[in-house]
Amino acid sequence: EAKSAGRDTARFFSPETDQRVLARQSMETQLRQALANEEFSLHYQPRLNARTRKVQGAEALLRWKNPLLGQVPPGEFIHVAEESGLIKPIGAWVLREACRNWMAMEEQGICKGLELSVNLSVAQLADPELVDQLSAVLRDTRMPPAQLELELTESHLMDNPVAAQQQVAALKALGVKVAIDDFGTGYSSLAYLKRFDIDKLKVDQSFVLGMLEDSADAAIVHAVIALGHTLGLKVVAEGVENLPTAQTLTALGCDELQGYCFSRPIPLAEWVSYLRSHALREDRRRPPIAG
Ligand code: C2E
Numbered sequence: 001e002a003k004s005a006g007r008d009t010a011r012f013f014s015p016e017t018d019q020r021v022l023a024r025q026s027m028e029t030q031l032r033q034a035l036a037n038e039e040f041s042l043h044y045q046p047r048l049n050a051r052t053r054k055v056q057g058a059e060a061l062l063r064w065k066n067p068l069l070g071q072v073p074p075g076e077f078i079h080v081a082e083e084s085g086l087i088k089p090i091g092a093w094v095l096r097e098a099c100r101n102w103m104a105m106e107e108q109g110i111c112k113g114l115e116l117s118v119n120l121s122v123a124q125l126a127d128p129e130l131v132d133q134l135s136a137v138l139r140d141t142r143m144p145p146a147q148l149e150l151e152l153t154e155s156h157l158m159d160n161p162v163a164a165q166q167q168v169a170a171l172k173a174l175g176v177k178v179a180i181d182d183f184g185t186g187y188s189s190l191a192y193l194k195r196f197d198i199d200k201l202k203v204d205q206s207f208v209l210g211m212l213e214d215s216a217d218a219a220i221v222h223a224v225i226a227l228g229h230t231l232g233l234k235v236v237a238e239g240v241e242n243l244p245t246a247q248t249l250t251a252l253g254c255d256e257l258q259g260y261c262f263s264r265p266i267p268l269a270e271w272v273s274y275l276r277s278h279a280l281r282e283d284r285r286r287p288p289i290a291g
């Protein structure tokens with residue numbers, strides 16, 4: 001009986017659905033072992049001051065290389081990690097690993113005072129243990145809280161704005177900064193936006209990528225910069241792929257720039273050499289000492 005019921009249910013699924021369910025299950029199975037097998041790594045993408053073009057900090061971006069599935073982009077596995085609850089241990093690893101990398105660089109004197117941005121998922125934001133977890137990471141790694149910025153997406157904050165507001169306040173009490181990621185793609189209530197104790201808006205790359213060709217995109221970017229500044233927030237543009245876009249954003253008063261124009265997300269070792277050569281360029285740019 002159970003068998004025939006199973007067969008009946010199975011009939012509702014097309015072969016393509018079966019394929020997708022299988023792929024999703026296999027990804028979840030692989031993801032379950034990924035931490036223990038050390039398949040994750042972090043890449044870093046610089047964020048520059050728009051006016052001075054000095055490196056201000058970097059965003060840590062998760063990378064997953066699995067022996068069976070190969071290199072899987074975050075756009076494909078983050079939601080699987082969220083739906084399966086695996087994002088909690090994975091997100092905790094990201095936070096600790098990124099802070100550890102940062103302080104190891106500081107000890108070598110490489111990037112004193114640079115800010116580190118880390119993405120948090122909605123499951124992490126909703127986790128009552130997040131604040132304790134973060135304060136333990138800050139203590140253990142000696143990461144200065146003022147140098148750590150947490151990126152929360154607009155839709156995650158607006159999912160449950162009252163709870164999110166409290167969690168943001170508790171995180172801010174530890175001394176870290178909070179940015180709203182992918183701004184403009186969710187449905188922000190301006191009333192809530194005003195109440196959140198945040199530091200920064202990140203204009204979503206979908207508006208930035210084509211802003212030189214599409215006047216509606218340009219208008220949205222302009223409006224987000226104005227809104228951010230009115231609320232006393234810094235505004236960052238992500239997805240800055242070329243210099244004309246960087247120049248336009250700078251002219252519009254955008255505070256920070258991030259995108260392929262300056263660097264793709266790169267592994268830690270490359271990031272260290274990027275910083276070294278960037279510091280060298282800065283030195284050469286300085287006027288020679290008279291005398
Ligand atoms: P995000 O936080 O908005 O990160 C920016 C994404 O834009 C990154 O994609 C980055 O590689 C890409 N990007 C940067 N500059 C450019 C550019 O000039 N042009 C274009 N076309 N793209 C650019 P990535 O690394 O594939 O990450 C995708 C998303 O996955 C992230 O979007 C974030 O939402 C999520 N994610 C990545 N790492 C983590 C993590 O550690 N934890 C969580 N919860 N989510 C993460």
Ligand code: MG
Nearest residue numbers: 059119151181
């Ligand atoms: Mg981000």
Ligand code: MG
Nearest residue numbers: 181182202238
């Ligand atoms: Mg974003």
Ligand code: MG
Nearest residue numbers: 181182204205
């Ligand atoms: Mg995004």
